[in-house]
Amino acid sequence: MTEKSTENQKPFSDKITGILNYSAPNLALAIGYRTGLFDVMDTFDTPQTLKAIAERADLNPRYIKEWLGVMVSGEIVEISIGEDGDNRFYLPKPHGDFLTRRAGNSNLGVYTQEIPLLTSCAMEAVIEGFTSGIGVTYDRYPEFQAFMSQLADAKHRQVLVDKFLPAVDDGRLIGRLQSGIRVCDLGCAEGVALMLMAKAFPNSKFVGIDISREVIETAQSKASRQQLANLEFVTLDAATLKDNREFKDAFDYVTAFDAVHDQTRPLDVLLGIRHILAPGGMFSMVDIAARSDLADNLEHPMGPFLYTVSLMHCMPVGLVDGGTGLGMMWGREKAVEMLKKAGFQQVQVLEMPEDPFNLHYFSFK
Numbered sequence: 123m124t125e126k127s128t129e130n131q132k133p134f135s136d137k138i139t140g141i142l143n144y145s146a147p148n149l150a151l152a153i154g155y156r157t158g159l160f161d162v163m164d165t166f167d168t169p170q171t172l173k174a175i176a177e178r179a180d181l182n183p184r185y186i187k188e189w190l191g192v193m194v195s196g197e198i199v200e201i202s203i204g205e206d207g208d209n210r211f212y213l214p215k216p217h218g219d220f221l222t223r224r225a226g227n228s229n230l231g232v233y234t235q236e237i238p239l240l241t242s243c244a245m246e247a248v249i250e251g252f253t254s255g256i257g258v259t260y261d262r263y264p265e266f267q268a269f270m271s272q273l274a275d276a277k278h279r280q281v282l283v284d285k286f287l288p289a290v291d292d293g294r295l296i297g298r299l300q301s302g303i304r305v306c307d308l309g310c311a312e313g314v315a316l317m318l319m320a321k322a323f324p325n326s327k328f329v330g331i332d333i334s335r336e337v338i339e340t341a342q343s344k345a346s347r348q349q350l351a352n353l354e355f356v357t358l359d360a361a362t363l364k365d366n367r368e369f370k371d372a373f374d375y376v377t378a379f380d381a382v383h384d385q386t387r388p389l390d391v392l393l394g395i396r397h398i399l400a401p402g403g404m405f406s407m408v409d410i411a412a413r414s415d416l417a418d419n420l421e422h423p424m425g426p427f428l429y430t431v432s433l434m435h436c437m438p439v440g441l442v443d444g445g446t447g448l449g450m451m452w453g454r455e456k457a458v459e460m461l462k463k464a465g466f467q468q469v470q471v472l473e474m475p476e477d478p479f480n481l482h483y484f485s486f487k
């Protein structure tokens with residue numbers, strides 16, 4: 123019995139050691155991305171000395187030397203010995219293809235920021251939550267929020283007008299947007315998606331709603347700089363929309379990009395969306411692709427990463443003021459159930475080739 127349990131312990135301790143060894147470099151990867159060190163190393167076609175790297179990066183060699191220790195032992199950067207006996211360092215091009223700013227759609231380097239930012243913003247508050255059960259407010263996450271907006275902005279610019287909208291309602295939405303309809307984006311943040319749409323479809327009218335006065339003010343000033351006359355923004359709690367008279371039946375199309383799973387009162391928000399849609403109006407909810415039962419997510423290619431982001435941000439912000447706290451991995455079964463509860467009886471759950479980590483939930487009123 124004792125022998126057997128000792129046998130079993132070894133692989134498990136190996137696993138934990140592996141996690142320690144392969145999660146710790148995330149921090150140095152984030153530093154390498156943020157400081158531009160990967161971009162600098164990527165400019166070299168041959169192995170280089172520490173001095174050459176530090177000179178080109180214009181950064182402190184002692185810090186770079188220690189950082190290279192992480193990179194070499196973590197098998198990100200290759201080490202060799204030059205004829206003079208000094209170490210040389212090289213970032214292989216296939217690694218640069220994923221870690222540098224030139225990587226475009228394949229850029230995984232940018233995601234290395236996420237866990238370090240969440241740790242610095244919310245580690246203590248989340249640990250307190252384990253005792254108190256209370257949520258963590260958005261104002262604890264300023265750097266993380268700014269980072270996530272940058273990510274979302276980049277994605278909207280790449281896919282929204284060229285790929286996402288042309289696929290909605292089997293291509294029928296585009297013609298209607300061109301002719302002129304009324305559109306609302308819920309949880310619009312700084313309004314990037316709306317500004318792209320308002321520019322592309324000048325005959326349609328767009329309204330952005332967000333609970334944060336700060337982001338709405340930023341959105342307003344960006345929109346006025348672009349002189350977009352067909353776009354306005356409103357600061358409003360989406361959970362109150364279901365009783366709002368001004369917006370009853372006011373929109374032909376409502377979007378919610380990555381804005382429902384963080385809600386403290388998600389069912390009220392969905393009821394509100396139905397309330398503001400005109401009869402026959404369309405709703406697109408884009409939210410994370412996962413299943414609702416944890417046991418069904420074991421094969422998810424980024425399960426541990428996404429559950430971590432949810433634990434550190436999505437669930438705690440959704441628990442504020444006694445909120446529902448769905449978490450990012452609430453999953454398609456729960457999402458469809460809640461949409462139906464809100465009155466959206468026929469919900470299509472669509473995969474998006476341009477965005478495999480999200481699902482498009484589409485329904486008519």
Ligand SMILES: C[S@@+](CC[C@H](N)C(=O)[O-])C[C@H]1O[C@@H](n2cnc3c(N)ncnc32)[C@H](O)[C@@H]1O
Nearest residue numbers: 274309310311332333334359360361379380381
């Ligand atoms: C993750 S961000 C998504 C932003 C944007 N839709 C995008 O695609 O980048 C979620 C947004 O929902 C907003 N939000 C959260 N709760 C809200 C509520 N009850 N009513 C309106 N907006 C809300 C937040 O302020 C935040 O800007």
